[in-house]
Amino acid sequence: DGGITQSPKYLFRKEGQNVTLSCEQNLNHDAMYWYRQDPGQGLRLIYYSQIVNDFQKGDIAEGYSVSREKKESFPLTVTSAQKNPTAFYLCASSISGTKKETQYFGPGTRLLVL
């Protein structure tokens, strides 16, 4: 089965703790993206990566970090510097090239602060 998987489905973070959200894809897509969604709002881009070992900040990168050591994987770390991390986090991927704008999404991780 080809697709994008995210884990965990729910994640609880304590004050001052770093947590890492997993995103894996077996679609052989070059590009991967992380979005944050708050209630009643659209998706906002946190980070994106077009190729392995390279990534760019999106609109709301502060308090987050990423790595892209493998084509299939793009983990997101929510650091203690992110003061309002409670949100729904979506990972997406797309083919590089002329169809790169069609992004396909994983099922999401809901992060809650204890």
Place this chain on the structure above:
Amino acid sequence: EDKVVQSPLSLVVHEGDTVTLNCSYEVTNFRSLLWYKQEKKAPTFLFMLTSSGIEKKSGRLSSILDKKELFSILNITATQTGDSAVYLCAVPTDSWGKLQFGAGTQVVVTP
């Protein structure tokens, strides 16, 4: 600043009604406009529009783009309860696929 605005923010209709959703945009270098449907979790891709005036259709859903007036509409005919979802509009803002999303329109279809 690139901007995508969707309207209405929410609406409630009865099964069988027709729904029209609006998406207006302002981007520096327009390439395409995408529609997604989100039912609680992952947004699923519906349409990508690049040419003005050409309708894209999939079953009861259709969409059209007006590049002169900078907007798109998504129509759903003969609505069913399974059409209840948030419908998202997005526009790429650079050549690397960075998408600017609208806030979405929440559609509730009642039996």
